[in-house]
Amino acid sequence: MQIRRLGERKRGENEKFRAYLKRHNFVERRYKRIAEEIAGQIDCTACANCCKVATAQVSDRDVERLAKYLGMREREVLSEYTEVSEDEGRILKRNENGCVFLDGNLCSVYEARPDTCKDFPHLVHGTGSFLSRMWKMADRACYCPIVYNALEAYKEEAGFRTLAG
Ligand code: SF4
Ligand code: SF4
Structure with a gap:
């Protein structure tokens, strides 16, 4: 699974980014919109990694x-x-x-699937605050292309690369 290699390569950086986000103000609705746009470009039926892994x-x-x-x-x-x-x-x-x-x-059981499945990958919807849900994202970036790409886009949005290198 190529996404695993990519996610693992970014794991350290993604953990740093989560810590960075906690220390900076950000507009949650912008991050949700980014995630929605990325999710709209990805065919989950060609992936199903969340159901296989999580x-x-x-x-x-x-x-x-x-x-x-x-x-x-x-x-x-x-x-x-x-x-x-x-x-x-x-x-x-x-x-x-x-x-x-x-x-x-x-x-x-798609029509009757658990709420957590409906909310996956918990970038747009989910229980708890957006920041509290970020703690699992470095893991999820190792199997979910939506999370991997959203984190990359978030880093751009937050100016993380320029500030954190
Ligand atoms: S119940 Fe949830 S985890 Fe299981 S196959 Fe359906 S969507 Fe995937
Ligand atoms: S792992 Fe992510 S991209 Fe793959 S099916 Fe689940 S939500 Fe969709």
């Missing part, structure tokens, strides 16, 4: 929605499709291809 946390509401969609009882959804991780709480089960609901490059 874990997806599920809330009670997500389980309720999945149960309705799948015509199952909530407790069946819980036992069949979810597990509890020590670090992340309840997450969707995974197999050797990634998320249990991933079918090829497509989500088999």
Whole structure:
């Protein structure tokens, strides 16, 4: 995966950039617009790396929605499709291809997917502040082309290269 090499090469710089952003004023809406523009240029169905690589946390509401969609009882959804991780709480089960609901490059429960999947990669939408969501971006830049390109564009927008070298 070429994106992994690129992301890893930039990991140190991306971590520095996050620290830089915390110390500088920035207009969040501009960053969101940049991310939206980049997302609009990328075909997620040709990628699906997030579903292959990242874990997806599920809330009670997500389980309720999945149960309705799948015509199952909530407790069946819980036992069949979810597990509890020590670090992340309840997450969707995974197999050797990634998320249990991933079918090829497509989500088999797309209309009922968990909120975290809808918000991914959490640049435009998500829980918590924009800055608080930035802490995972150096990792995400190693598999998500939207994040990789957005961070590069953010650095330009913030004048990071000229100031931080
Ligand atoms: S539920 Fe769908 S969108 Fe979410 S990780 Fe699984 S396959 Fe991907
Ligand atoms: S990793 Fe990023 S580009 Fe790839 S499918 Fe997920 S959101 Fe889209």
